[in-house]
Structure formats: C-alpha cells, structure tokens
Amino acid sequence: MRHQTREAQQAREAKLDALHAKLTESVGTLVSGDDWRRALEFSAKFRSRSFNNTMLIYLQHYEAFQAGRVPSATPTYVAGFRQWQTLGRQVMKGQSGYGILAPVTARFASRTPNNAESWRRLGRGERAQPCETIRTKLVGLRAAYVWDVAQTDGDPIPEPPAPTLLSGQAPLGLWEGLAAQVETHGFTLKQVPDAAAIGGANGITNFSTHEVCVRRDMDEAAQVKTLAHELGHVMLHSPEARTGDNAAARDAALHRGIAEVEAESVALMIGAAHGLDTSAYTIPYVSSWASSVAGSDPVGVIQATAERVRNTAVRVLDQLDTTQVGDGDPPGLDRTTPTRTAPERGARPTVEPQVVAL
Structure with a gap:
C-alpha cells in the first residue's frame, strides 16, 4: 500500500512538473509588446481563470488545433468533464483535456481568528468546535483538466449578448x-x-x-x-x-x-x-x-x-454594470460550490467564504 501511495505521489508530481514546464514555455514567449497584448486580450476573455491557467489553456488548445482535434486556433468556452455534463454536453471520444493547475485546499478552525498562530487544520470529516471560525486555505496544487466546447457535443450553448461598438465610440456606461x-x-x-x-x-x-x-x-x-x-x-x-x-x-x-x-x-x-x-x-x-x-x-x-x-x-x-464579453466559462455554468459544515450543539461555527481562481 505504501508503495502504491508513493507511486501515486510521484505520478502527481510528474504531472505538475510537466505543467510548470509548459507554463514556463508559454510565458517565456511574451517578449514583445504584441505578444503581451495578445496574451492579455485572451486573458480578458478567460478572466474567470488565473493568468497561468489561461496561458496553459491557450497553448494546449493551439496544439490541439495543429493536431486537427479542434476546428479553431482559439478556445471559446472551457469547463471540466462533469461541468459540461451539468450543461447537457459530453466530452467526445478521443478528446484529451487541457491540464491546468488546480488548488488543493484544507479547512482550518480557530476560536481566535485574529491570532495567526491559533489556526488548526481539520482532518477529513472532522467537525469544528462551537464558536470556532472555519477558514479554507490553499495548501498546494494538483493537475486538473478542462475541455473546450469544440471538444464536446450535446445541448446548444446559449450565447449572451455581446457589446457592439462603432469606431471611436466608448462602451455604453x-x-x-x-x-x-x-x-x-x-x-x-x-x-x-x-x-x-x-x-x-x-x-x-x-x-x-x-x-x-x-x-x-x-x-x-x-x-x-x-x-x-x-x-x-x-x-x-x-x-x-x-x-x-x-x-x-x-x-x-x-x-x-x-x-x-x-x-x-x-x-x-x-x-x-x-x-x-x-x-x-x-x-x-x-x-x-x-x-x-x-x-x-x-x-x-x-x-x-x-x-x-x-x-x-x-x-x-x-463592479461595472456594463455589457461585457464572456469570461471563458460556458453560459449557465455555476462554478460556486458551497461548503457545508455540520453544526455542533450550541453555537454554530462561522464559515468564512473563500474564493480561489483556477
């Protein structure tokens, strides 16, 4: 069992090393103003994800395009395997996902949250004590996979309204x-x-x-x-x-x-x-x-x-109430997954909301 655990850990580390190498390769190409502009324009359309993962998605999708697996050089919407299923779509057979860096989080609890030394990590399934505050913290990274809409089939994706501009005009509002x-x-x-x-x-x-x-x-x-x-x-x-x-x-x-x-x-x-x-x-x-x-x-x-x-x-x-292009998530996808903690008798734990960009 210990041997299998060590092999699994080595496999995870190898995947992370490969993703970091690919990320360094993609970011290392940003050596001119035009490269930087294109990267940020793309990132603006995939702003729900971190810049690192945006670059990983961009590079791997372009490789898929060169291999003839997708019809366009630029991705449109990306989501995880099960996320696509919630939208009535399935990843097509033979389509490989794009590796990204996903956060590994753990729950921590404290009776005195203002004291940085007071936080203790909760074990799997462990409940917080009454009057404790619960906080989710980033403790590491793992490899995860997403697919572009072109790699899936199923129900159509509803297209939200997009901003339209005439030359020289500013976006409304x-x-x-x-x-x-x-x-x-x-x-x-x-x-x-x-x-x-x-x-x-x-x-x-x-x-x-x-x-x-x-x-x-x-x-x-x-x-x-x-x-x-x-x-x-x-x-x-x-x-x-x-x-x-x-x-x-x-x-x-x-x-x-x-x-x-x-x-x-x-x-x-x-x-x-x-x-x-x-x-x-x-x-x-x-x-x-x-x-x-x-x-x-x-x-x-x-x-x-x-x-x-x-x-x-x-x-x-x-904070803007303006019409904007999509953020890279398929319309209708809810990426928020609330974390529930069973309440103890007496005062309930306080759960601090945490948002981690993938």
Missing part, C-alpha cells in the same frame, strides 16, 4: 462606471482641455492632490481607455506600495516601466472585455522592463505582473 470607481478610491476626476494642460500626457494620476486628469480632446474610446489606465495606477501604484510586503507592488512602484505596463495592461483587459479595439494600444517592450528587476527571473516577473493586472482588471469589471 463604461466612462461613468470607471469614474465612480476613481472617486470611490478617494480621487477627484477632472477633464482637461488638451495634453498641454497635463504636460503632454493623455491622462495623469496625482497621488499628492488625489486627482485624476484626462484630456477631453480625444474620441470617446481613447478617453475611456485613458481613464481605465489611470484607474490602474490608482489601484496599483500608490506611494505606500514602495514599502509594502508585496514584492511585485514594490517593483512596480520603483520601476516606472513596470508601472506603465501594468496600468496600460489593466486598460487593455478592461477594453477587451467590452469589445473595445486594442490594436492601437502602445505597450512597452516586455522583456526590457522584466529584465530590469535585479535578482528576479524575467518569466517570474511577467507571471507576477500578469496576475496583478488580471486581479485588478477583474475587480474593476466585477
């Missing part, structure tokens, strides 16, 4: 939604006549005066893209980030190039999620700033930055 978020962060939004009013820039974020300025002599699309860029600065690049615990945030605060790439990338993802044409966006050469972070591997810097960009863009998009 996007300016108002972004402006509200800027103000929520404690900044005053001002529209200035032209670039000369703000030193030749399209927009500027001033952390000293807590002002965001955007020039109004551009078309609507350019104005809303600039506002999204400045909101990215507001959320990611405060002076406090220089001394914070997050290494990626410190790097961005200390390296102007990284900060500009992050802000423009947030704007790109927000625009792409609304069908806004991003072909004219100017994104600096990725390898130049990634390589400039002393003591860091460029691939690691790209991954950390991309995940920060994705998380920020998703936070913005989740």
